[in-house]
Amino acid sequence: MASPATELRTQEWESVFQQSAKLGVLHVHLSGGEPLAREDLTQLVSCAHDCGLYTNLITSGIGLTQRRWDELVAAGLDHIQLSFQDSHEASANWIAGTRAHALKLQLAPMLRQSRVAFTVNIVVHRQNVDHLEEMIALAESLQPQRLEIAHVQYYGWARKNVEALLPVRKQVLESMETISAAQKRLAGKIRIDAVVPDYYARFPKACMGGWGRRQLLVDPRGTVLPCHAATVIPGLQFENVCEQPLEWIWRQSDSFQKFRGEDWMPDPCRSCDRRTEDFGGCRCQAFMITGDATATDPVCSLAPAHSLIEEELARVDLIARPALDPRSPQSDQSWIYRPQPK
Amino acid sequence: MPHLEDLSRPRLAAGCRWAGEGESRTLVFPEGVLRLQPTAQAILERCDGERTFEQIMAELAAAYSASDPVKIRQDAIAFLERLRQKRLVDF
Numbered sequence: 001m002a003s004p005a006t007e008l009r010t011q012e013w014e015s016v017f018q019q020s021a022k023l024g025v026l027h028v029h030l031s032g033g034e035p036l037a038r039e040d041l042t043q044l045v046s047c048a049h050d051c052g053l054y055t056n057l058i059t060s061g062i063g064l065t066q067r068r069w070d071e072l073v074a075a076g077l078d079h080i081q082l083s084f085q086d087s088h089e090a091s092a093n094w095i096a097g098t099r100a101h102a103l104k105l106q107l108a109p110m111l112r113q114s115r116v117a118f119t120v121n122i123v124v125h126r127q128n129v130d131h132l133e134e135m136i137a138l139a140e141s142l143q144p145q146r147l148e149i150a151h152v153q154y155y156g157w158a159r160k161n162v163e164a165l166l167p168v169r170k171q172v173l174e175s176m177e178t179i180s181a182a183q184k185r186l187a188g189k190i191r192i193d194a195v196v197p198d199y200y201a202r203f204p205k206a207c208m209g210g211w212g213r214r215q216l217l218v219d220p221r222g223t224v225l226p227c228h229a230a231t232v233i234p235g236l237q238f239e240n241v242c243e244q245p246l247e248w249i250w251r252q253s254d255s256f257q258k259f260r261g262e263d264w265m266p267d268p269c270r271s272c273d274r275r276t277e278d279f280g281g282c283r284c285q286a287f288m289i290t291g292d293a294t295a296t297d298p299v300c301s302l303a304p305a306h307s308l309i310e311e312e313l314a315r316v317d318l319i320a321r322p323a324l325d326p327r328s329p330q331s332d333q334s335w336i337y338r339p340q341p342k
Numbered sequence: 343m344p345h346l347e348d349l350s351r352p353r354l355a356a357g358c359r360w361a362g363e364g365e366s367r368t369l370v371f372p373e374g375v376l377r378l379q380p381t382a383q384a385i386l387e388r389c390d391g392e393r394t395f396e397q398i399m400a401e402l403a404a405a406y407s408a409s410d411p412v413k414i415r416q417d418a419i420a421f422l423e424r425l426r427q428k429r430l431v432d433f
Contacts, residue, residue, distance in 0.1 A: 056372065079357045
């Protein structure tokens with residue numbers, strides 16, 4: 001099936017929101033790329049809000065003026081999330097490949113003056129996890145209601161950079177202690193939600209809350225995916241909202257049926273008590289690491305392929321060098337940027 | 343953190359609001375949604391930043407006259423404190 005070559009137009013997105021609300025969707029996350037790059041963003045927020053959807057904006061903050069913010073608030077935006085790459089400007093900009101860090105710091109007071117929920121998200125990996133405490137202090141100074149501390153998940157570009165990004169076990173354990181201390185200290189002030197790297201977990205994450213169970217993703221061209229990474233799985237055909245009703249795509253289409261429920265599950269998932277909690281983990285991760293999308297997520301300690309993860313962790317531990325220095329010209333040689341989207 | 347007192351005026355935190363009507367009414371907030379028990383909903387619907395906690399309790403006692411007001415009050419304090427920890431209510 002050929003996807004349209006261009007992004008969905010305003011009316012097409014509006015139809016997506018209307019169809020989603022009818023299907024029972026409660027939250028819409030406007031993410032990117034950079035949603036502020038859409039000139040009609042306010043109109044989209046307004047439509048989603050009128051459909052009864054709780055409207056979240058996930059942004060770098062680039063392009064957010066006071067005027068635009070006021071318009072978004074008036075349109076009914078419920079929640080904004082700003083992501084930070086580090087507490088150090090040079091290092092944050094180096095990781096992101098942009099110069100957004102200082103801008104984000106300036107935006108916080110403007111965001112706080114509204115009745116829109118404000119979340120700061122900090123992305124954690126081997127290169128910055130050792131100053132997690134400083135990053136939490138930076139987040140605290142911005143006074144959000146909520147702080148998300150997300151260890152990188154190893155998909156797409158992060159997977160290509162796994163040797164530079166995956167923390168060693170000691171770093172993960174230390175970061176969990178730091179997070180737990182901050183949760184105690186900031187209780188009632190900032191709610192801290194944390195995501196640990198699943199390579200170090202005993203059991204897999206309930207990826208997307210289960211395949212085709214709670215969430216769907218509509219990409220800028222209208223292709224509907226069960227999750228961000230689903231296109232890595234070969235043989236799946238994804239439908240487009242310009243060609244099929246969203247309800248049919250969600251309920252009937254092959255891509256959403258493929259790993260829905262338990263029929264697809266292999267052992268040990270099939271007979272595991274945790275199958276209703278983690279749904280066998282992540283299909284994309286299973287494919288990326290074992291070559292089989294129906295395998296038990298190899299991060300699971302019960303998975304037949306778990307040794308692949310253990311080998312990878314051991315290898316990363318061995319090659320873990322001192323943190324890459326953003327000022328060192330050599331550092332770029334071991335770092336792969338995602339190309340700027342056209 | 344200040345304790346919840348008679349003169350506190352609890353209200354929903356920024357970005358936390360109601361969705362739907364009547365029995366299917368839910369509380370929506372970043373990354374979540376809650377369907378509440380009738381008493382909890384009655385308490386929270388009165389947390390508008392205008393009413394004091396004392397007023398809210400008086401209204402609840404009138405609405406649920408068969409229940410023990412002391413118990414309602416204890417439960418309400420625990421409930422609102424829990425929601426504050428989740429950053430859904432300010433007072």
